[in-house]
């Protein structure tokens with residue numbers, strides 16, 4: 426199971442492949458498929474033909490909703506301040522487990538600002554997942570609840586603040602280049618001594 430991901434709203438029906446028109450009604454079905462939550466966006470005609478109200482009884486059904494398709498806005502100017510949303514998207518794209526807790530806090534912040542809306546809470550393999558929808562773009566965010574303890578919260582909130590302020594360039598978030606560091610012997614655990622050289626015992630009688 427992927428810990429977190431974003432599944433964008435499709436720009437075309439996943440069944441008949443016809444592109445959605447601006448303001449067209451679409452239907453989204455979320456099904457558990459193998460270890461993933463699989464999202465399908467379908468047009469009204471395909472919805473009636475292939476799914477309909479019986480969808481909730483299908484094996485693997487997780488969630489269903491419908492919405493109104495919005496054609497994507499023209500791209501914004503290149504230089505953009507890091508926001509909680511852009512940061513969360515970046516972290517999910519990096520898929521670095523160090524940022525799971527930060528991602529969770531960012532999602533909560535975005536929910537409070539009404540930028541993300543909780544669609545579902547799912548328990549799976551002993552973990553809790555939140556499925557958030559971004560109503561503006563229709564993107565679906567799967568966020569793992571890291572089950573933060575109170576004594577971890579302060580550090581995570583500090584990390585969030587640092588990342589929003591400095592982005593991923595802050596020194597403490599630079600990925601260490603010396604990942605093999607723990608294989609370097611230290612004083613307490615010296616490396617196995619090299620094979621002792623055989624003492625010259627060959628006092629060859631001359």
Ligand SMILES: [Zn+2]
Nearest residue numbers: 438441468471
């Ligand atoms: Zn269709």
